[in-house]
Amino acid sequence: xxxxxxxxxxxxxxxxxxxxxxxxxxxxxxxxxxxxxxxxxxxxxxxxxxxxxxxxxxxxxxxxxxxxxxxxxxxxxxxxxxxxxxxxxxxxxxxxxxxxxxxxxxxxxxxxxxxxxxxxxxxxxxxxxxxxxxxxxxxxxxxxxxxxxxxxxxxxxxxxxxxxxxxxxxxxxxxxxxxxxxxxxxxxxxxxxxxxxxxxxxxxxxxxxxxxxxxxxxxxxxxxxxxxxxxxxxxxxxxxxxxxxxxxxxxxxxxxxxxxxxxxxxxxxxxxxxxxxxxxxxxxxxxxxxxxxxxxxxxxxxxxxxxxxxxxxx
Amino acid sequence: xxxxxxxxxxxxxxxxxxxxxxxxxxxxxxxxxxxxxxxxxxxxxxxxxxxxxxxxxxxxxxxxxxxxxxxxxxxxxxxxxxxxxxxxxxxxxxxxxxxxxxxxxxxxxxxxxxxxxxxxxxxxxxxxxxxxxxxxxxxxxxxxxxxxxxxxxxxxxxxxxxxxxxxxxxxxxxxxxxxxxxxxxxxxxxxxxxxxxxxxxxxxxxxxxxxxxxxxxxxxxxxxxxxxxxxxxxxxxxxxxxxxxxxxxxxxxxxx
Numbered sequence: 001x002x003x004x005x006x007x008x009x010x011x012x013x014x015x016x017x018x019x020x021x022x023x024x025x026x027x028x029x030x031x032x033x034x035x036x037x038x039x040x041x042x043x044x045x046x047x048x049x050x051x052x053x054x055x056x057x058x059x060x061x062x063x064x065x066x067x068x069x070x071x072x073x074x075x076x077x078x079x080x081x082x083x084x085x086x087x088x089x090x091x092x093x094x095x096x097x098x099x100x101x102x103x104x105x106x107x108x109x110x111x112x113x114x115x116x117x118x119x120x121x122x123x124x125x126x127x128x129x130x131x132x133x134x135x136x137x138x139x140x141x142x143x144x145x146x147x148x149x150x151x152x153x154x155x156x157x158x159x160x161x162x163x164x165x166x167x168x169x170x171x172x173x174x175x176x177x178x179x180x181x182x183x184x185x186x187x188x189x190x191x192x193x194x195x196x197x198x199x200x201x202x203x204x205x206x207x208x209x210x211x212x213x214x215x216x217x218x219x220x221x222x223x224x225x226x227x228x229x230x231x232x233x234x235x236x237x238x239x240x241x242x243x244x245x246x247x248x249x250x251x252x253x254x255x256x257x258x259x260x261x262x263x264x265x266x267x268x269x270x271x272x273x274x275x276x277x278x279x280x281x282x283x284x285x286x287x288x289x290x291x292x293x294x295x296x297x298x299x300x301x302x303x304x305x306x307x308x309x310x311x312x313x314x
Numbered sequence: 315x316x317x318x319x320x321x322x323x324x325x326x327x328x329x330x331x332x333x334x335x336x337x338x339x340x341x342x343x344x345x346x347x348x349x350x351x352x353x354x355x356x357x358x359x360x361x362x363x364x365x366x367x368x369x370x371x372x373x374x375x376x377x378x379x380x381x382x383x384x385x386x387x388x389x390x391x392x393x394x395x396x397x398x399x400x401x402x403x404x405x406x407x408x409x410x411x412x413x414x415x416x417x418x419x420x421x422x423x424x425x426x427x428x429x430x431x432x433x434x435x436x437x438x439x440x441x442x443x444x445x446x447x448x449x450x451x452x453x454x455x456x457x458x459x460x461x462x463x464x465x466x467x468x469x470x471x472x473x474x475x476x477x478x479x480x481x482x483x484x485x486x487x488x489x490x491x492x493x494x495x496x497x498x499x500x501x502x503x504x505x506x507x508x509x510x511x512x513x514x515x516x517x518x519x520x521x522x523x524x525x526x527x528x529x530x531x532x533x534x535x536x537x538x539x540x541x542x543x544x545x546x547x548x549x550x551x552x553x554x555x556x557x558x559x560x561x562x563x564x565x566x567x568x569x570x
Contacts, residue, residue: 008473012390013402016383016443023421023440024409030420039423087329090322097323103556104330107337110552110559112502114520115541118527119340122534130339187333189563196564245413248504252524269415276419277509289416300411 031293035286041279052287062288064263065271071171072267073243075179080186080239081232087187088194089224102195106188113185117252120181121146124253146253148173149261172264178249186242190235197231198224237303241296245269268292344538356539359530364515365522372437372507372518373500379442380496381489387448389477392455393463403452406445414505422509436510437518441500447492454488455481491562494555501548519544 038048056062087105091098108116123131124145132142148155151169164170171179205227209219225232247269254260266274268288276285344352356362391403421440422431430436458481466476482489504520511517517525523544530536552559 005473006396009390009394009396009399012386012394016387016406016448017402019383019440019443020406020409020445022424024412024417024445025405027417027420027424028409028412030423031417034420034423087326090326095322097326099556101326101330102560103553104333106556106560107549107552108333109563110498110502110548111545112504112520112523112548114502114504114524114527115544116336118523118537118541119336121527121531122343122537123336123339125534184333184336192560192564241413245415247415251504251508252527255528272415272419273505273509276422282419282423285419289419293412293416296413296416297411 031286031289033286034282035290037283037286039282039286041281048283052284055284056287056291061263061266062271065266065268067167068171068175068265069244069246069267071175072179072182072246073240075171075176076182076186076243077236077239079179079183080190081235083183084187084190084194084235085232087191088198089220091191091195092198102188102192105191108185109188111185113248114252116181116185117249120177121253124177143173145177146174147261148177149264152176172261174254174260175265178246178253178265181249181253182243182246186239190239193235194228194231197228200231201227233306234303237299241299244292244296244299247273340538340541343534344542346535348535352535352539353543356526356536357543359536360522360526361514362519362522362540362543365517365519368437368516369501369519371434373497375434375438376441376500377493377496379438380444380447380492383443384447384451384492385477385482387443388451388455389481391448392452393458393481406448410445410449418505418509425510431510432512432516434516437507437516441506444492444496447496450492451485451488454485458484487558490555490558491565494551494559494562497551498548 035052036047036049038045038051091101095101123129126132126142126144126147129145131145135142149172151164151171152173153164153168153170155173157164201224205223206219209223214222246267250260250265250267250270251273254265260266269292272285272288272292275281275288346352348355387406391399391406425431425436425440428435430439462480463476466480471479502520503518504524507518507521508524511521523540526540527537
């Protein structure tokens with residue numbers, strides 16, 4: 001073999017490899033390293049051991065961002081599974097207008113998060129916004145939506161004389177508003193995944209269920225749901241990973257400074273962004289990055305271990 | 315129509331209207347008071363033409379880069395045998411498990427050291443390869459029969475000639491998927507350009523729109539007009555390539 005052909009496989013990879021190493025591998029390693037330093041606006045001074053992590057574990061604002069993120073995930077993910085699952089069940093098989101519906105439901109997926117946020121900010125406007133307009137027309141009281149720092153449980157229970165505090169007050173209405181937008185934006189994508197999952201269930205299972213005299217609900221419970229579980233699991237993990245990284249909605253709809261009314265929409269990535277680019281507190285921001293990375297890594301590993309590979313390349 | 319079908323259609327239509335409502339409100343608000351004039355007003359209030367131009371430059375140069383680096387790397391990973399191949403491929407794949415926010419801060423520092431902050435280089439160069447696209451194309455190249463390669467070789471086709479004249483033309487569908495993903499990704503990208511550029515003349519559309527939103531927060535008509543024309547190019551692309559785009563997303567399970 002000529003030398004040329006022995007090194008040529010590497011030459012083919014080279015352009016991609018340079019980019020991957022310079023702009024993925026090195027920054028990733030740097031992120032870990034920087035988390036043990038006091039890199040800040042004045043530059044690098046020295047290694048500080050675990051002190052950024054110690055600071056993180058005692059930083060109330062950090063934990064606030066964690067609990068906001070967890071609320072966000074717990075709100076978005078179940079709805080982002082239930083609604084698309086119902087839609088996919090409705091859309092499966094022969095149906096008039098299938099393409100039309102799929103187009104409409106998918107539209108928010110390809111729309112930029114920024115434009116979506118600008119539009120929904122207007123829809124949620126406490127004064128003159130269309131959503132409050134509808135509520136008033138129906139005889140209800142207008143809500144503050146994105147500017148409401150009170151927790152939703154607190155809002156629901158306080159007329160009855162209860163005053164839940166802290167985490168029991170629930171996510172603020174502002175954060176719930178962001179959840180609504182996030183669910184709306186991802187419905188189409190998850191529906192398409194469920195549709196693909198449903199199409200992969202062999203028809204003979206349904207025929208067998210029919211022969212056994214199973215009703216619609218029985219068929220769903222004993223055939224569709226168990227056979228769809230790899231898809232459901234995949235959607236679950238992927239939505240969780242995506243929701244953990246929410247940024248644009250928070251940034252645009254509950255704009256800086258702050259992360260929403262009283263910091264109630266400040267999620268992890270937004271907090272990380274503030275530390276890194278408002279304060280240039282790179283060491284501390286890197287520690288938060290590592291925390292985020294570990295959470296997402298665990299989720300990815302769970303997906304790899306327990307989820308059947310459901311990626312098909314037909 | 316049976317009553318079950320009727321109920322189905324009713325539910326889907328009701329859901330569809332809810333999904334579409336924000337877009338309808340956006341368009342109707344954008345036409346309130348000034349009518350079409352709102353669009354002209356929004357367009358001229360801040361340099362949206364510049365933002366569009368920047369986004370088009372970044373999206374197209376990134377796309378060209380991705381197509382070149384991806385085809386070459388996928389060809390090597392998918393069709394050649396050599397020492398270290400699988401380890402290198404694993405190195406590529408491992409970066410896919412780390413989401414962008416995790417390495418955003420150090421990336422900024424590296425770009426600053428290179429003197430690239432606030433330049434097109436910072437917007438484009440880090441994104442001219444895409445590991446997921448390499449993965450998709452590699453999977454496809456692996457399915458091409460070896461006999462095809464040997465036949466082409468006998469006809470005097472060089473290694474690169476085989477990629478260019480045989481392998482790539484047989485991969486049009488995957489290439490289209492890669493193009494769609496990367497166009498949508500670059501066009502909608504927000505966090506990265508927000509961080510790595512500062513001056514207005516380098517502002518891309520998404521960043522420009524978010525600043526416009528902050529500056530004109532009470533001027534709904536203009537905001538909705540600006541949102542509408544920001545969405546328009548991808549909307550047209552989506553309607554034209556709807557079938558392929560939806561199929562791509564569902565096959566690959568990839569978002570953003």
